[in-house]
Amino acid sequence: xxxxxxxxxxxxxxxxxxxxxxxxxxxxxxxxxxxxxxxxxxxxxxxxxxxxxxxxxxxxxxxxxxxxxxxxxxxxxxxxxxxxxxxxxxxxxxxxxxxxxxxxxxxxxxxxxxxxxxxxxxxxxxxxxxxxxxxxxxxxxxxxxxxxxxxxxxxxxxxxxxxxxxxxxxxxxxxxxxxxxxxxxxxxxxxxxxxxxxxxxxxxxxxxxxxxxxxxxxxxxxxxxxxxxxxxxxxxxxxxxxxxxxxxxxxxxxxxxxxxxxxxxxxxxxxxxxxxxxxxxxxxxxxxxxxxxxxxxxxxxxxxxxxx
Numbered sequence: 001x002x003x004x005x006x007x008x009x010x011x012x013x014x015x016x017x018x019x020x021x022x023x024x025x026x027x028x029x030x031x032x033x034x035x036x037x038x039x040x041x042x043x044x045x046x047x048x049x050x051x052x053x054x055x056x057x058x059x060x061x062x063x064x065x066x067x068x069x070x071x072x073x074x075x076x077x078x079x080x081x082x083x084x085x086x087x088x089x090x091x092x093x094x095x096x097x098x099x100x101x102x103x104x105x106x107x108x109x110x111x112x113x114x115x116x117x118x119x120x121x122x123x124x125x126x127x128x129x130x131x132x133x134x135x136x137x138x139x140x141x142x143x144x145x146x147x148x149x150x151x152x153x154x155x156x157x158x159x160x161x162x163x164x165x166x167x168x169x170x171x172x173x174x175x176x177x178x179x180x181x182x183x184x185x186x187x188x189x190x191x192x193x194x195x196x197x198x199x200x201x202x203x204x205x206x207x208x209x210x211x212x213x214x215x216x217x218x219x220x221x222x223x224x225x226x227x228x229x230x231x232x233x234x235x236x237x238x239x240x241x242x243x244x245x246x247x248x249x250x251x252x253x254x255x256x257x258x259x260x261x262x263x264x265x266x267x268x269x270x271x272x273x274x275x276x277x278x279x280x281x282x283x284x285x286x287x288x289x290x291x292x293x294x295x296x297x298x299x300x301x302x303x304x305x306x307x308x
Contacts, residue, residue, distance in 0.1 A: 003084040003110075005048040006139050007077040010034025011066060011098075012057040013091030015128035017120030027120040029058035034089055037121070041129050044136060050077070059091025062098065064213045070098070071105050072208055078108050085111040085139030089132065092116045092171055095149055096161045100297045103147040103158035104304055105207055107199040111144035116151055118169050127152070127169050134183040141188045146195025148180060155181040155188070157195045162294055164276065175277045206307045214306035216240035218295045220274055221251045227258035234261070240268040240302040243288065244295040249273045249280035251288070259288055268306060272298045 010016060012030025016037060019027025035051040038044055054073060055066045070088070077083050086108075090098060099114050106112070115135035117128030135150040147158040152170040160174040174180075181190040215238050219229050233241065243259055245251050249271045251259070259269050271288045272295040273280050280290040291298035 003082050004140075005050060005080070005082045006085055006087060006136060007050045007052065007083055008034055008038055008087045008089065009052045009054050009070065009073055010037070010089045011055040011059070011062075011070065011091070013059050013089060013116055014120050015089050015091075015115070015117035015131070016056070017117075018122050019120050021122055022124040024119050024123045027122065029091055029120070030056040032121050037089060037128065037132060041133055043133055047136065047140075057091070058093070059095060059098075060093040062091075062094040064210075067098065067101055068208055068210070071102060071204060074102060074106055074108070074112060075204060078106065078110055078112075083110065085113065085141075085144065087132070087135045087139050088112065088114045089128075090114050090116050092118060092151075092163055095172075096158075096163060096294070097296050097300055099147050099149050099158040099161055100293070101300050101304075103195055103197065104300065105199055105204050106147070107197045108147065109145050111139050111141060111194070112147045113138040113150045113155075114147065115149070118167065118171050133186075137183050137186055137188060138181070144188070144194055146197075148195065150183065153183050154179045155183065159195065159293060159297070162276075173276075200304070200308070203304060203308075207304070210307055214239045214303055216242065216268075216299050216302050216306065218242045218244055218299055219255070220244040220295075221246045221255055225252055226254040230255060230258035230262060234258075234265060234267055238262075238267060240299075240306055241270075242291070242295050242298045242302060243269065243271045244274040245271055245280070246274060248278075248283075249288075249290055256288065263288075268302055270298045270302055 016032040017027040018031035113135040164173040
């Protein structure tokens with residue numbers, strides 16, 4: 001018998017938000033349980049579903065402890081032979097960080113579809129139910145694998161997904177790479193390969209055993225940026241810094257010098273770009289290592305590296 005069970009893990013977010021009837025703003029995130037979200041969709045009544053409430057938070061408040069719990073439960077269910085895939089309900093604010101974290105730690109051979117909403121469940125026309133149904137479609141897709149974000153009928157890979165709009169329903173993009181797939185009339189139209197990769201040896205175990213996470217911050221280059229923020233963080237004991245540079249990861253001289261001094265003191269430093277699209281292309285003579293992904297995802301990689 002082929003795997004046919006879908007596991008849905010709730011973490012809260014706008015998709016589970018409750019407010020005054022018809023309200024799109026002025027709601028409280030994470031008020032409705034994931035079991036109720038699933039039960040409200042008639043098309044899912046004949047699907048074998050297991051629901052788990054991992055957290056009930058606004059995703060702006062995402063914390064390492066929730067990541068640990070989510071990774072542990074995902075690993076458990078991915079190992080069950082009858083489970084075809086996992087759906088995770090999540091807030092939009094930090095979805096891209098959670099997606100990349102799970103991809104790095106789990107590198108799953110089955111699909112993990114993270115979905116969300118820009119309108120609360122009590123809005124006049126909520127978008128969460130359709131997003132959740134589309135995530136089920138992706139999680140049940142034969143041959144699908146890896147961590148993906150599913151929103152407004154678009155499927156984004158964990159490495160590329162980023163929130164690009166504050167309010168519209170189609171709030172996510174994939175930069176130059178473009179979407180992985182679209183969900184159209186209950187079917188997946190795949191455009192490119194599913195996310196793949198190998199998690200580092202023992203990485204999940206290190207994540208689950210971590211009692212204290214490394215201190216890693218993001219600093220941004222901008223007009224008038226200098227060395228004081230970097231110097232203060234180093235003096236405070238920061239262990240890692242991601243520099244969100246301008247353009248191709250460029251940094252003004254005072255900030256670059258401060259980051260070089262930080263490296264001399266043992267602080268790990270990565271350089272990314274604050275640009276919406278593109279990645280930092282390393283140049284001859286670069287003294288700070290470049291990272292190909294966005295600053296928040298570079299920070300995830302640095303956190304995991306320092307856990308080692």
